[in-house]
Amino acid sequence: MAKNGVGARKTKYDGYGHVTGKTIYASDVKKAGALICKVLRCPYDKARILSIDTSEAKKMPGVFDVITKDDVPYNRFAMVPDNHVLAEEITRFRGQPVAAVAAATKEQALDALAKIKVEYEELPAVFDPEEAMKPDAPQVRPEGNIHMYQVGDELKDTRIIRRGDIEKGFAEADYIVEGRYKIPCIEHAPIETCASLAYMDETGTLVIHSKTQGVYFVMGDMANVWQLPMNKMKFVGNTLGGSFGSGNSVMTDHIAGLLALRTGKPVSFQLTRKEEMMASTISTPWIFEIKDGVRKDGKITARYIHVLHDCGAFTELGEYASEKNANLVAGANYIENLAVDSQMVYTNKPASGSKRGFGVNVGQFAEQVQLNKDAEACGISPMEIRFINAFHEGDHTHAGDVLRAVSTVETLQGVAKMADEKLDDKYLEMSSREVAK
Amino acid sequence: MKVKVCFNLNGVPTEILVNPEMTLLEALRDIIGLTSPKCGCNHGDCGSCTVMLDGKAVKSCTVLAATVSGKCVVTLDGITPATGLTPIQQAFLEEGAPQCGYCTPGMVMAATAFLEKNPNPTMAEIKEGLSGNLCRCGGYDKYAKAVKDVADGKYGPVSERSE
Numbered sequence: 001m002a003k004n005g006v007g008a009r010k011t012k013y014d015g016y017g018h019v020t021g022k023t024i025y026a027s028d029v030k031k032a033g034a035l036i037c038k039v040l041r042c043p044y045d046k047a048r049i050l051s052i053d054t055s056e057a058k059k060m061p062g063v064f065d066v067i068t069k070d071d072v073p074y075n076r077f078a079m080v081p082d083n084h085v086l087a088e089e090i091t092r093f094r095g096q097p098v099a100a101v102a103a104a105t106k107e108q109a110l111d112a113l114a115k116i117k118v119e120y121e122e123l124p125a126v127f128d129p130e131e132a133m134k135p136d137a138p139q140v141r142p143e144g145n146i147h148m149y150q151v152g153d154e155l156k157d158t159r160i161i162r163r164g165d166i167e168k169g170f171a172e173a174d175y176i177v178e179g180r181y182k183i184p185c186i187e188h189a190p191i192e193t194c195a196s197l198a199y200m201d202e203t204g205t206l207v208i209h210s211k212t213q214g215v216y217f218v219m220g221d222m223a224n225v226w227q228l229p230m231n232k233m234k235f236v237g238n239t240l241g242g243s244f245g246s247g248n249s250v251m252t253d254h255i256a257g258l259l260a261l262r263t264g265k266p267v268s269f270q271l272t273r274k275e276e277m278m279a280s281t282i283s284t285p286w287i288f289e290i291k292d293g294v295r296k297d298g299k300i301t302a303r304y305i306h307v308l309h310d311c312g313a314f315t316e317l318g319e320y321a322s323e324k325n326a327n328l329v330a331g332a333n334y335i336e337n338l339a340v341d342s343q344m345v346y347t348n349k350p351a352s353g354s355k356r357g358f359g360v361n362v363g364q365f366a367e368q369v370q371l372n373k374d375a376e377a378c379g380i381s382p383m384e385i386r387f388i389n390a391f392h393e394g395d396h397t398h399a400g401d402v403l404r405a406v407s408t409v410e411t412l413q414g415v416a417k418m419a420d421e422k423l424d425d426k427y428l429e430m431s432s433r434e435v436a437k
Numbered sequence: 438m439k440v441k442v443c444f445n446l447n448g449v450p451t452e453i454l455v456n457p458e459m460t461l462l463e464a465l466r467d468i469i470g471l472t473s474p475k476c477g478c479n480h481g482d483c484g485s486c487t488v489m490l491d492g493k494a495v496k497s498c499t500v501l502a503a504t505v506s507g508k509c510v511v512t513l514d515g516i517t518p519a520t521g522l523t524p525i526q527q528a529f530l531e532e533g534a535p536q537c538g539y540c541t542p543g544m545v546m547a548a549t550a551f552l553e554k555n556p557n558p559t560m561a562e563i564k565e566g567l568s569g570n571l572c573r574c575g576g577y578d579k580y581a582k583a584v585k586d587v588a589d590g591k592y593g594p595v596s597e598r599s600e
Contacts, residue, residue, distance in 0.1 A: 018538030021473025021513035028472035241539030
């Protein structure tokens with residue numbers, strides 16, 4: 001019986017619009033007289049820009065503006081503002097925006113792009129995160145390939161979390177179980193590509209209809225790029241044609257907004273499918289190495305986890321994902337002795353965006369497979385090992401958080417029921433409410 | 438050099454001037470101003486631009502606008518009743534098939550054209566019939582089940598589409 005709506009079947013509140021095609025997405029918003037923006041992208045994985053000549057492009061018919069990095073009031077953006085709105089001297093990934101054109105038609109914008117002359121010197125690039133860690137690897141960024149975490153007043157190349165005495169824990173174990181887990185690049189690939197429509201309204205406010213997932217994520221960031229007070233801009237979020245985290249990164253707002261400010265005309269900028277696949281943020285690779293000490297009875301006595309997150313060419317949301325991963329990667333297990341070393345490295349790929357769980361789910365993939373290996377080593381079932389090590393009310397996570405309203409055991413009982421897995425009575429009688437060990 | 442195109446759009450005689458290289462999708466979205474056909478890939482891969490051309494589901498990004506002279510084009514706007522929904526629309530809504538909804542207009546058009554040709558399909562035939570339409574949210578099973586339910590009459594008779 002549905003109570004307060006829980007368990008009741010409801011039609012989606014915006015479903016009528018979806019099935020009739022009446023829902024308006026950012027890429028559907030039109031403004032009469034809007035210019036079309038197209039972007040020139042770097043054709044190399046890494047290059048030095050020796051020169052850019054936009055003079056011919058500016059003279060092409062229908063062209064209202066051609067911009068490069070020198071035309072951007074503040075060329076850095078993103079959560080960690082190290083990303084370049086338009087490429088500076090050294091480009092870092094294939095598809096990085098180098099120049100942008102606003103023209104009356106798409107054809108005129110593309111014709112003008114073809115007239116921009118860029119002289120590149122191709123430079124060696126690195127794609128494999130473990131290769132990029134080596135001292136002689138091609139340098140992705142001037143600060144070095146290894147990300148430095150701010151810890152108090154110090155910069156450290158590893159995010160470290162420690163709990164208990166890991167050596168003591170390994171000494172108590174009957175088995176040592178090791179696993180290595182790799183997650184590849186994944187493109188979000190929403191069916192609607194990233195889009196912005198920017199225009200100056202009658203009060204002199206810059207309005208952006210944006211495919212952003214986080215209007216308030218990007219406003220401060222864009223105020224910086226445009227050097228515009230926030231009361232002079234208005235973001236309008238639309239229904240998203242899929243996003244899966246890609247919409248937390250700015251792909252079109254910064255350039256469309258700047259061109260609208262400069263030309264005084266509405267500017268429409270939507271990525272093509274090729275641009276979305278090549279140059280938008282992606283879920284970049286992760287490598288997890290887990291070493292567990294396990295007792296014969298299934299209790300994990302020690303766990304060591306090394307995480308390497310490939311962040312791509314710019315920090316973007318990589319540091320956030322890396323931090324969140326480090327705090328949750330050990331899973332829903334109470335483990336007395338635990339150490340996490342988390343590192344992040346830059347490579348010549350598109351930047352690491354958020355994707356479905358900010359680094360949490362990818363860590364859980366590794367951790368859950370590792371638990372099955374642990375169970376196999378002890379000769380117990382995958383269900384049992386999860387009950388034996390489950391979090392209970394009041395337990396501490398490895399990061400030191402005290403857990404309240406814990407439901408690990410009840411979740412496992414529910415999962416077992418759904419999977420028709422027979423459980424021992426002692427697991428059926430177990431409760432997360434039991435006092436912490 | 439622009440080309441004059443005269444065609445029937447959702448029952449209305451329509452006349453537009455297009456560049457020879459313009460696609461039907463661009464003409465519908467950028468000249469006529471309809472937004473129900475979506476542009477997901479512009480390469481005939483995703484199906485979000487699906488419309489009906491003389492009763493057949495086509496990907497409008499792969500049809501040149503200049504070639505539709507004398508033909509009948511129907512978009513989702515043309516099959517949506519003034520009040521209520523078609524059985525397929527109702528089934529999609531009740532099944533909860535659309536999530537972000539961006540692929541949905543194309544799905545409705547593909548499913549509508551499919552059921553007109555195959556009123557009693559198997560589940561395998563339905564999946565084959567919708568295989569040209571991508572849904573990144575992963576609503577495939579619900580879309581397919583909804584079409585099966587419509588074919589089985591759970592949403593009433595499938596009414597004749599108005600030409």
